[in-house]
Amino acid sequence: MVAVAVLGCGRIGQMHARNIARHPRTTLASVFDVHGPSAQKVAETLGVPVAASPEAIFADPAVDAVVIASSTDTHVDLLKMSVAARKPVLCEKPIDLSLSRVEDCAKAIAGTDIPIFLGFVRRFDPTHAAVAQAVRDGTIGTLHQVVVTSRDPGLASEAYLTVSGGIFRDMTIHDFDMARFVLGEEVSEVVAFGARLVDPALMERIDDIDTVSVLMRTAGGRQAIINNSRRAVYGYDQRVEAFGSAGMVASNNCRPNAMTAWGEGFTEKAAPLLDFFIERYTEAFNTEIAAFADAVEGKAAPAVTFEDGRQAQRLAEAATLSAREGRIVKLAELG
Amino acid sequence: MVAVAVLGCGRIGQMHARNIARHPRTTLASVFDVHGPSAQKVAETLGVPVAASPEAIFADPAVDAVVIASSTDTHVDLLKMSVAARKPVLCEKPIDLSLSRVEDCAKAIAGTDIPIFLGFVRRFDPTHAAVAQAVRDGTIGTLHQVVVTSRDPGLASEAYLTVSGGIFRDMTIHDFDMARFVLGEEVSEVVAFGARLVDPALMERIDDIDTVSVLMRTAGGRQAIINNSRRAVYGYDQRVEAFGSAGMVASNNCRPNAMTAWGEGFTEKAAPLLDFFIERYTEAFNTEIAAFADAVEGKAAPAVTFEDGRQAQRLAEAATLSAREGRIVKLAELG
Amino acid sequence: MVAVAVLGCGRIGQMHARNIARHPRTTLASVFDVHGPSAQKVAETLGVPVAASPEAIFADPAVDAVVIASSTDTHVDLLKMSVAARKPVLCEKPIDLSLSRVEDCAKAIAGTDIPIFLGFVRRFDPTHAAVAQAVRDGTIGTLHQVVVTSRDPGLASEAYLTVSGGIFRDMTIHDFDMARFVLGEEVSEVVAFGARLVDPALMERIDDIDTVSVLMRTAGGRQAIINNSRRAVYGYDQRVEAFGSAGMVASNNCRPNAMTAWGEGFTEKAAPLLDFFIERYTEAFNTEIAAFADAVEGKAAPAVTFEDGRQAQRLAEAATLSAREGRIVKLAELG
């Protein structure tokens, strides 16, 4: 059993704490949040202590590993503390909104043998994973094109969106990682078109965009397309399609049930999609914990690395630049 | 080119006349209907003569073959005339409402070398045909079970239903043929449950049933299930499922287009099914004409025979008896 | 929290013990099995005590409720003990292989206010439940026909099958309950055809059948069809279709992932079905525990009752009789 402490008790921290507490391979050691009552509530529900500070967690010999689920601006510092304290760490995405801070962090932790595991949970979804595996297995021959469709069921709060770093760093970053996961080759060029179509007034206030299409290519000529919207009325739309010389594999949407209905004027009507990531990726979040336990116990290298987090961040940076300047951005430009 | 005359210019006769006129392998020689104006209208539209009588058609050396699409009570006489005149014939189902008249007809035409082709059009549907072919090819190993779902989009007129011979002889007969087509073994026992659920008042007036479930088995133990309804509000439901030791094949429904829709509260909503047999089996009716032309030209034996018509009729008779007497009926009882 | 003891530590008992131990609303109090080492193993894994005897469990004031997952022949006695000890009970199906013992048990426990919950887990599957709910909601108007397709992925061991009571009591019983769940009206007549097609030699040795089709009707004329096979090579096939005056709803199959594949000669190929009930009904087994907790805590009546178990048993008895005697069996014949 791996004893894990959770830093940050917001929506995703609570979920991680619950999953860790119930997972057959982990126990929840303690929790912490800068907002005391949040930590208190999780701790009571799950019967674990609240840690006095992150430092207390890092100093606790009973803590085998930590999950960083606190606000984005704290990730880099906590990552460095984690490495210094030699605690394996599962860090939620993104590493930081500033690519230069990410690069600095990369240098600071370079060479560490402490497992650092990035929380790109979608890699652990059984369907997306099956697509990536099929590509690696050669099921579709040589890969030519990847299409990622990713639409949220609705907008987050204005407060959240204001500090999110923009759609590419906050939302598309998952799709950049998915594209990399499937492509098997680094992207060399990115071009992105964005628009304010879902909620133009809000987007103007926060200087962001809510509808984007991104086109990428690798040095080898493979192409990847991402399309995002901040609101799909039919639910959380999560699809991946990989096309190659010998065929295609696709990751299709999931629903809360498999019922279909026929009536006057329609047939085969299915349920709306699962509402959002906690429901849609329930199984993936649990599989992620198992993979993290493997990394902590030294049974496997981290399935998603700091470098994966850094590369996704670079793509988000390139897309942001592309959309702002209206041009194709070469990744090499970012240094 | 095969010159074909059409006897009977009701809905299905009109359709056959039109198909024959446009088919690359056939020409329409002439048409006849006891109701003169019906024949006149078809003849004018398609630019062919109206025959003075069935006898005139059978005597016409320019007529290579005939289609019998007149009212059911005339089928047996016209079939016999056709054989006597040595004209290959495509006869619509059923051969007759009376099984004893069918048996008499069988004796009367026994030994003829004139191609007699029964109009069980569903055998020519590309999807149903693919299912039957897959069964014969061994794709599903040894066949164990067949399930036929067949529901009309709505009730025919009371006038039609009154003389239809009852649901088993009028509607289920197609499904009996489909079951035989797929089973590849004769049925030995039949049991049928019927009810008046769609339009109880009408069914009581005409002493018929509108909702039936039929269970059959062959001597070898294969099982076939048919379920019928006279009204499915979502359209003409036509499915066949064949299950065996190595898998399953299914014939799924067809729609006028392949669009699906997603919206608030639903996903993947498809169009209602094609409305009725003329739309649903358009391709099948044309393929049937080609198969009939093959039989007329001696290139192939009739794809559906008088014996197929007779066997389907026996199953309809057995089901009628089963539903009426509330018991399992052995086909051997029918002689 | 409801403290639950589990009687019987075979495959399904182990699963219940694990689910109860991890469920947020229950704790596992203790386990028992006539085969000591089986109980020991479960107890160790889950960190609970092994009870010395069923009597010890029934006498334990720390036990709020029990699950009966022992061999079928012990169910009736344990049920009676449970009622006598005033412990709410979740009893696996079937109640007993002998209908007369079931009837005796019914009399013996008549009038008890102790919640008795029958383990027809499929009612808790989100998709089957959505179908039943849609029928009750009037989504399809008045119900006319129900079709249940239920095929196991493979044969159980000869040892198990020999004492199973035959396919209707062991396997179809779930489908009888599903039909009742959806029909909303008691069945009045049953007819069943059975055959030895999957493994004729084995079936002959154990005097059973492996492929069955069942037709049922209610007093109101509603029809229900069940088709079963002991082996579907593509996995555990679990479908329900409900057809009515205003449409149809269907419970479709589930797969371990939602990937589809396209290649030379095929498109949209999906994964095989989940292998068997523990995987297929994972969510349902957990929801069942929650519903049982509701019953134990008096928040709701048992969602599935002893009477539901008894009625399913009567249908199994009627089907067994029908298949053996080759006739339609009226439920009234069973007394």
Added chain:
Amino acid sequence: MVAVAVLGCGRIGQMHARNIARHPRTTLASVFDVHGPSAQKVAETLGVPVAASPEAIFADPAVDAVVIASSTDTHVDLLKMSVAARKPVLCEKPIDLSLSRVEDCAKAIAGTDIPIFLGFVRRFDPTHAAVAQAVRDGTIGTLHQVVVTSRDPGLASEAYLTVSGGIFRDMTIHDFDMARFVLGEEVSEVVAFGARLVDPALMERIDDIDTVSVLMRTAGGRQAIINNSRRAVYGYDQRVEAFGSAGMVASNNCRPNAMTAWGEGFTEKAAPLLDFFIERYTEAFNTEIAAFADAVEGKAAPAVTFEDGRQAQRLAEAATLSAREGRIVKLAELG
């Protein structure tokens, strides 16, 4: 009845001639091809005369309208002759490989009242048409994104590809038209990535690309994505997805039959897609003829106009430029 002459008897000219000859609203007046035997063969099969020259067709008072299905370099001249002769015309795409010749032609025929109908056949496909109609009907609210997937089943001959004008002008042009058909707003910017992945050696010899992804936006911010491949081993992949504020509609692929298969290791395997445009768009080509007949008879304006042809050509030009120069191209740059 509209009497139509067909100029050009290659694959698509033959098909048009056949469709026109059999269509209930048209007759085939005559055919012409610069390669006499090609015209001769079509003429004999369909029983019509071979015209001595295009001029003879334009001078023939018995010809009500013409179809231009000759080689692309002849389209502009024949279009002008058609207008001069006051013969309504259905012209196959593209108008010309040179955008400047297209612009010159536009000027030359400006102001004519002769119906000029562009052969973008996909607009007449029932499924694509249903998608465009749903968008116009507001079924999906305000349109935000369009995704067109279009992959050929295999490469055309090197001879054909060499003179095709490149993938954007030859293949993607249909998708540009489809995007415009659905978008309902002109595109303002285009960016395209291309690669040689299907047959790099051939592509190098003919200086073309075989795998492309195109991103476009309108002045209003709507986004359209096209992805193309010259070879999909599973058949002719033709999909369109339109996403908006109130939902999504999708045009799904068509197959020669609706059978699905289940077996060891797979479920719901469907047939490969229809092989190529003549099979896939059979119904659309016939509906196109009916729409053309409407235009010729003055019942409706041409459903697809010269201007539609010109705009698609501009998009092809912009995409070609974008792929060559590695930059976003504004349509305004093209003048």
